[in-house]
Amino acid sequence: xxxxxxxxxxxxxxxxxxxxxxxxxxxxxxxxxxxxxxxxxxxxxxxxxxxxxxxxxxxxxxxxxxxxxxxxxxxxxxxxxxxxxxxxxxxxxxxxxxxxxxxxxxxxxxxxxx
Amino acid sequence: xxxxxxxxxxxxxxxxxxxxxxxxxxxxxxxxxxxxxxxxxxxxxxxxxxxxxxxxxxxxxxxxxxxxxxxxxxxxxxxxxxxxxxxxxxxxxxxxxxxxxxxxxxxxxxxxxx
Numbered sequence: 001x002x003x004x005x006x007x008x009x010x011x012x013x014x015x016x017x018x019x020x021x022x023x024x025x026x027x028x029x030x031x032x033x034x035x036x037x038x039x040x041x042x043x044x045x046x047x048x049x050x051x052x053x054x055x056x057x058x059x060x061x062x063x064x065x066x067x068x069x070x071x072x073x074x075x076x077x078x079x080x081x082x083x084x085x086x087x088x089x090x091x092x093x094x095x096x097x098x099x100x101x102x103x104x105x106x107x108x109x110x111x112x113x114x
Numbered sequence: 115x116x117x118x119x120x121x122x123x124x125x126x127x128x129x130x131x132x133x134x135x136x137x138x139x140x141x142x143x144x145x146x147x148x149x150x151x152x153x154x155x156x157x158x159x160x161x162x163x164x165x166x167x168x169x170x171x172x173x174x175x176x177x178x179x180x181x182x183x184x185x186x187x188x189x190x191x192x193x194x195x196x197x198x199x200x201x202x203x204x205x206x207x208x209x210x211x212x213x214x215x216x217x218x219x220x221x222x223x224x225x226x227x228x
Contacts, residue, residue, distance in 0.1 A: 006157070034215060043204065043220045044158075049213050057213070093157055097214055102148065102165075107157040 002028045004096045006106025013084055013113055021079045021109045023094030029074035030096035034103065035067070038091040050077055084113045116141040116207045120219035127195055128227050135190040135222045137179075137205030145207040147188040148216070149179055152202045161203075164188060175199070200226045 003026040013019045023033060032051050036044040048064075050056040050071035058064045066088075068080040077096075081088055089112050095103040117140045127133045139145065146165050150158040162173025169181040179190045188205060205219040 032214060041223075044216075044218045046215060046217070049215050091155070095158075095216070100210065100214060102146070102160065102163055103208070103214070103216060104160075105150070105158040108155070110155060 002026075002096075002098075002101075002104045004030075004094065004104045004106045006094050006109055008109060009107060010110045011112070013111070015085055015113055016083055018080055018082045019084055019111060021081075021092055021094070021111075023077045023079070023096065023106050025075045025096040025098075025104070028096075028098050030077075030098055031074065032097045033071055033077040034095045034097070035069060035077075035079050036093045036095070038093060038108075040091075044093060047079075081111065084111070086113045089113045116143075116145060116209070116217045118205050118207055118217055118219035120205055120222050122222050123220065124223040124225065126225045126227055129197055130194045132193050133191065133195050133199075133224065135203050135205075135224065137188045137190065137219060139186050139188065139205070139207045141186075141207060144210045146210060147179075147181060148206045148208065149173065149177070149188070149190050150204045150206060151175075152204065152221075158204065161190070195224070195226050197226050197228060199224060 005024045007022045035047045047062045048056040048058045056069035071077040093108045095105045097103040119138045148163045149161040162171045164181045172178045206216045208216045
């Protein structure tokens with residue numbers, strides 16, 4: 001299957017700083033990328049959907065100014081958690097999709113805000 | 115809108131016994147159906163998918179699932195489980211058009227006992 005690379009796999013940051021997470025589709029062009037958040041022992045909650053070259057569509061309740069998503073190319077999307085706080089600590093997972101093919105998932109990023 | 119229900123939050127089963135993980139969905143449009151497995155602190159791995167055609171779908175690691183349109187179900191089965199199958203399993207649906215975003219169930223923790 002296709003490969004989606006997510007980086008970093010783990011990050012620890014201080015409260016008030018910003019953190020950027022990258023999601024790359026390595027061997028296909030992703031017309032759509034998705035960002036999910038997963039709390040311990042819970043399911044994946046869709047945060048936003050981004051299409052290359054256009055603004056991301058955020059799910060209800062997700063602060064767009066706090067979780068900045070950029071999908072600058074067909075192989076790269078970034079999620080920036082701005083002014084991070086301990087409650088933002090979570091497991092973030094991206095996925096990438098080409099047209100109506102199934103989505104492929106990154107390995108996730110464990111964010112810890114101290 | 116779509117929704118996915120995984121009624122069993124945890125399923126304990128002895129090694130080499132059969133297992134069924136239940137998934138029911140609700141949707142006003144046609145959907146694709148998926149099962150993913152997640153090991154601790156990792157992303158999601160696709161087990162199998164139903165896009166069209168035969169309602170019995172075979173996946174990796176000996177898993178299979180059957181799409182039942184009348185019952186709106188997509189239960190996952192394995193005839194004989196191994197200790198290594200212990201993980202979290204997620205059922206997901208995706209629109210066949212539009213944003214193609216995934217909606218996940220709450221997950222089922224499969225615990226294989228020796």
